[in-house]
Structure formats: structure tokens, C-alpha cells
Amino acid sequence: MKKFFKITGIALVMCLAIAFITFKVLDKTQSQELQKEEEISSEVEKEQKADELKLNSEETVKGKTTDSSSKEAFERAETSEGHMTFEPPENPTEADIMHIMHLMTHQKVRANKKEGAIRMTPYSLAQVTDLINEVQPPNKKKLLQIVNHWENGNFDNVIEEHNYFWEYEGGKVGKAIGRMTMTEESYFVRKHFYNDDK
Incomplete structure (x- = not known):
């Protein structure tokens, strides 16, 4: 024992x-x-x-858009304050707003394919808010809520938000499958919003 x-x-x-x-x-x-x-x-x-x-x-910025019929409406420009922005369309529609916000989400999400991007900045978010209030789309409340989340740094639902815009535009390829890491986002921003041709 x-x-x-x-x-x-x-x-x-x-x-x-x-x-x-x-x-x-x-x-x-x-x-x-x-x-x-x-x-x-x-x-x-x-x-x-x-x-x-x-x-x-920087004085110039390179950019791409996906909607050739309103390409000029979404070109990026730089204002005198140095903020990157987009040129709002002359007669904005709900579809224009949805497209702009869709392109903004590309800075935050992973997808197999993404075409075009608009830099998400406090200034560009203010521009989108102004467009929403001007156009008064049927989904105004939802769009303002999304912009408010982004303005407050809340990207918890950015995958679903991207896919909401993507589906609205008849998405077939490029559904968001994840959220970028800070490193991935930093790389995306450098790649898509800086003119390296200088």
C-alpha cells in the first residue's frame, strides 16, 4: 500500500x-x-x-471610381483646408449617396474584390451628412445612423453596412467577408489615397 x-x-x-x-x-x-x-x-x-x-x-491625390456614368461626381479633390473629399453630384440622388458610402467602407473591410474608394474622413463624413439632409432619401434615418457610427469611430457593424450598400447596388462580386486590421487599413490608405508619382 x-x-x-x-x-x-x-x-x-x-x-x-x-x-x-x-x-x-x-x-x-x-x-x-x-x-x-x-x-x-x-x-x-x-x-x-x-x-x-x-x-x-500633399497637393494631389489619385483616385478611382466604379460608376462610369457619374465618374466626375465621385472624383476626389483636395480643398484649401487640405481635407480629401469627393465632388458631390450636381443633382444628388439616394443612389449617389449609397454609392459614396459604399466606396467609403472599402477603407475598412476585407472583400475578394473592391473597386474604387473614397477616403473616410471627418470632412467627407460631414459632406455625406449634408447630402443625406439635402436629398431626404427614404432610408435617411438609417444612413444618418451609419454616418454617426463612423464619426464616433464605431465600425463594429461596418461589414454589414458595406454589404447593405453592396446589395443595394446589385452586388454580385465583392461581398465583405471581414474587417481590416489597423495595419491593413493603413496600407490601403497609402495605396489608394496618396500620389506616389511625385
């Missing part, structure tokens, strides 16, 4: 030792991952600050 307790005791001590070592290894790995995430986050913040400075100092 003593032998049984000895063997059980040794086995129990070994199990505890293995559990302790496993816990320490996992804890160390988790700490390293957190440290890497903090470093990446810090780098992205630095890039975003640099991007904002570059955005305010």
Missing part, C-alpha cells in the same frame, strides 16, 4: 511540475505575442500620424 501511495505521489508531483512548466511556457508565449501586438500597434499609430501629415501636405 505504501508503494502505491509513493508511486501516486510521484506521478502527482510530476503532473504538477509538467502543468507548471506548460503554464510558464504558454504565459511567456502569450507575453511575447502581446509585446509584438503592442509594437505593431505603435508602428501603425506612427504610420497613421505620418499619413495624416503627408495627407495634409
Whole structure:
């Protein structure tokens, strides 16, 4: 009987030792991952600050749109305040607003295919709000609610919001399947909103 307790005791001590070592290894790995995430986050913040400075100092911006019939209505321009914006259509419609907001979501979502983009900035969001209030579309309340979320930095529902606009426009290819990481968004912004031809 003593032998049984000895063997059980040794086995129990070994199990505890293995559990302790496993816990320490996992804890160390988790700490390293957190440290890497903090470093990446810090780098992205630095890039975003640099991007904002570059955005305010650049004189030209390149852009693309998907709707060839109203291409000029969605071209990006730079105002005297240095804010990127789009040129609102002369006689805006609900479809114009939905298209503009759809292109804005491209900055935030992952999709197999995305065509065109409009930079989502406080200034461009204010422009969209003005368009919504001017046009008074039937879905005004929903659109203003979405813009309000974006103005407050709430992108929890941006995938569903993108797909709402995408479906409205008869989406067949390019359904949003996820949300971009900060790093992915930073890359997207640099790629689509900066003129690298200088």
C-alpha cells in the first residue's frame, strides 16, 4: 500500500511540475505575442500620424471610381483646408449617396474584390451628412445612423453596412467577408489615397 501511495505521489508531483512548466511556457508565449501586438500597434499609430501629415501636405491625390456614368461626381479633390473629399453630384440622388458610402467602407473591410474608394474622413463624413439632409432619401434615418457610427469611430457593424450598400447596388462580386486590421487599413490608405508619382 505504501508503494502505491509513493508511486501516486510521484506521478502527482510530476503532473504538477509538467502543468507548471506548460503554464510558464504558454504565459511567456502569450507575453511575447502581446509585446509584438503592442509594437505593431505603435508602428501603425506612427504610420497613421505620418499619413495624416503627408495627407495634409500633399497637393494631389489619385483616385478611382466604379460608376462610369457619374465618374466626375465621385472624383476626389483636395480643398484649401487640405481635407480629401469627393465632388458631390450636381443633382444628388439616394443612389449617389449609397454609392459614396459604399466606396467609403472599402477603407475598412476585407472583400475578394473592391473597386474604387473614397477616403473616410471627418470632412467627407460631414459632406455625406449634408447630402443625406439635402436629398431626404427614404432610408435617411438609417444612413444618418451609419454616418454617426463612423464619426464616433464605431465600425463594429461596418461589414454589414458595406454589404447593405453592396446589395443595394446589385452586388454580385465583392461581398465583405471581414474587417481590416489597423495595419491593413493603413496600407490601403497609402495605396489608394496618396500620389506616389511625385
